[in-house]
Amino acid sequence: MFEDAQRILVELEVVNRERAQRVADPSLAASVVALKAYQQQRFARSYADLLASPRYAAAARFFLDELYGPKDFSQRDEQFARVVPGLVRLFPREIVETVEVLAKLHALSETLDTVMARHLVGSAVDRHSYLRAWQATGQPQAREQQIDFTLAVGRDLDRLTRKPLIRASLHLMRGPARAAGLPALQQFLETGFDTFKAMGGAAEFLATVGARERQLVRALFDARDAADEDSGALGQLP
Incomplete structure (x- = not known):
């Protein structure tokens, strides 16, 4: 359990360092916010069909709100860092493992966003500046x-x-999680659980997300001229 806590704390420290850079440089901070807003718009455009689907809309919205976009996760991160040792004792092992993956994703995304935003400082974010x-x-x-x-x-x-x-355990943990200073994490887990439960199987949803994201990544790296920027997978960009 101690090792679990240490791994999560390492990822949260990465996030804290990225935030500190932005606090020290308001223009960088503004570019990060604009970048995140643009990426959220891109996700909404790429998955308009899933967002309109009775079966997949809630899961697509969960990804859009919780894993993309300019939402401020500082409260949740502060809760993580404050009580991670207690978290690994309070939550079931399977949930701790999910939280660790979430922390890794968060740290990596924040790091990449900072680097990318440095190339956007002073520029409006559109498909051409985003690609560059x-x-x-x-x-x-x-x-x-x-x-x-x-x-x-x-x-x-x-x-x-x-x-x-696990769902019963999550319900029972509402009071202890609140007392431990973990209401935002508790809400994230409950919302994610209920959203994916209602979907009735996520295999097709996740396969769609994986295929479209990888297609777009390849197109972003491969584009060489203006014609490329406005065609194919890059047409997903706002």
Whole structure:
């Protein structure tokens, strides 16, 4: 359990360092917010069909709100850092593992967003500036890992829905989680669990997300001229 806590804290420290850079540089902070807003718009455009689907809309909205976009996660992160040792004792092992993957995704995404935003400072974010900043940032392996972590969070939530005792445990933990200073984490887990439970199986949803994200990543790295920027998978960009 101690090792679990240490791994989560390491990832949260990465997030804290990224935030500190932005606090010290308001122009960078503004570019990060604009970048995140643009990426949320891109996700909504890429998955308009899933967002309109009776079966998948809630899960797509959960990804859009919780894993993409400019939402401020500082409260949840502060809760993590404050009580991680207690978290690994309070929550079931399967949930701790999901939280660890979420922390890894969060740290990697924040790191990539900071690097990319540095290439956007002073520029409006549109498909052309986004593409240039993406290619200047590079790191294709990190982008693949980012997709892997995103899908892993979804697979974990889907797997947990097949364990009724986990949902009962989550319900019973509302009071202790609130007392321990973990209401935001508790809400994230409950919302994710209920959303994926209602979907009735996430395999097709996650396969769609994985295929479209990888297609877009390849197109972003491969684009070479203006014609490329406005065609194919890059047509998903606002």
